Amino acid sequence: MAAEKEIWQKIGEGFVQEYYNQFDNTNRTTLGDLYSADACLTWEGSSFPGKAAIAGKLASLPFKSIKHIITEQDFQPTVDSCIFIMVFGQLKVFMLKHHACSWVCTNDVFRLGIHNIPA
Amino acid sequence: MVDQPLWEQIGSSFVQHYYQLFDSDRSQLGTIYIDESCLPWEGQQFQGKKGNRWETHLHSITVQDHQPTPDCNILSMVVGQLKVDDDPVMGFHQSFLLKNINSAWVCTNDMFRLAIHNFG
Numbered sequence: 001m002a003a004e005k006e007i008w009q010k011i012g013e014g015f016v017q018e019y020y021n022q023f024d025n026t027n028r029t030t031l032g033d034l035y036s037a038d039a040c041l042t043w044e045g046s047s048f049p050g051k052a053a054i055a056g057k058l059a060s061l062p063f064k065s066i067k068h069i070i071t072e073q074d075f076q077p078t079v080d081s082c083i084f085i086m087v088f089g090q091l092k093v094f095m096l097k098h099h100a101c102s103w104v105c106t107n108d109v110f111r112l113g114i115h116n117i118p119a
Numbered sequence: 120m121v122d123q124p125l126w127e128q129i130g131s132s133f134v135q136h137y138y139q140l141f142d143s144d145r146s147q148l149g150t151i152y153i154d155e156s157c158l159p160w161e162g163q164q165f166q167g168k169k170g171n172r173w174e175t176h177l178h179s180i181t182v183q184d185h186q187p188t189p190d191c192n193i194l195s196m197v198v199g200q201l202k203v204d205d206d207p208v209m210g211f212h213q214s215f216l217l218k219n220i221n222s223a224w225v226c227t228n229d230m231f232r233l234a235i236h237n238f239g
Contacts, residue, residue: 036189040186042184042186042196045182072232074230074232076228076230077157078192078216078227079218080218082188082190084214084216084230086214086230088212088232095188095194095216097190106189107186107188109194109196109214111182111184111212
């Protein structure tokens with residue numbers, strides 16, 4: 001019998017779906033709204049602190065179209081009542097925090113899977 | 120040369136300590152977790168210091184990223200390669216959430232996935 005999903009899994013899945021929908025199907029100019037004002041993004045080792053820097057980086061990525069294919073995603077509650085998420089397909093890690101009646105992203109780490117291929 | 124931010128120093132030290140323990144004396148690994156820690160391993164949930172499955176591993180870190188979080192925790196992500204016994208080398212991803220409790224940095228969340236999931 002399938003257990004009902006935990007609340008952090010439902011919120012996390014909803015966020016991930018919305019994130020990649022905006023990422024793949026829009027011009028990404030509103031992606032910044034998913035982040036808190038003092039969020040951090042690390043993109044392939046480079047840091048982008050704050051909502052404005054993150055929005056600028058995501059909107060300026062040099063491709064015309066993109067599609068993310070998610071193979072796995074993991075969700076956990078944290079002791080500070082946040083939600084910790086890891087997405088696989090292309091590796092991506094999020095941290096969500098409840099703020100003013102909505103969930104926003106406070107941390108985001110991205111790495112391409114090319115780092116995983118053994119020699 | 121600019122000093123590393125504090126969260127990078129703490130995160131790097133933790134990661135180094137974690138994999139040194141993991142590859143040499145796994146019985147000591149419980150000291151870095153608390154009873155409320157969550158550790159999904161390849162999608163299966165384990166909770167608490169006693170819930171770990173251990174095999175013989177040798178980890179090699181390719182890249183690691185560290186960030187501070189709004190609640191003064193540290194988020195660390197590791198991408199690397201892993202060798203288990205006589206099996207071929209595999210890629211892995213592991214993310215940690217570190218929290219300062221009673222002046223010690225402990226791991227409250229730990230997620231591990233093999234890189235086999237990366238290919239569509």
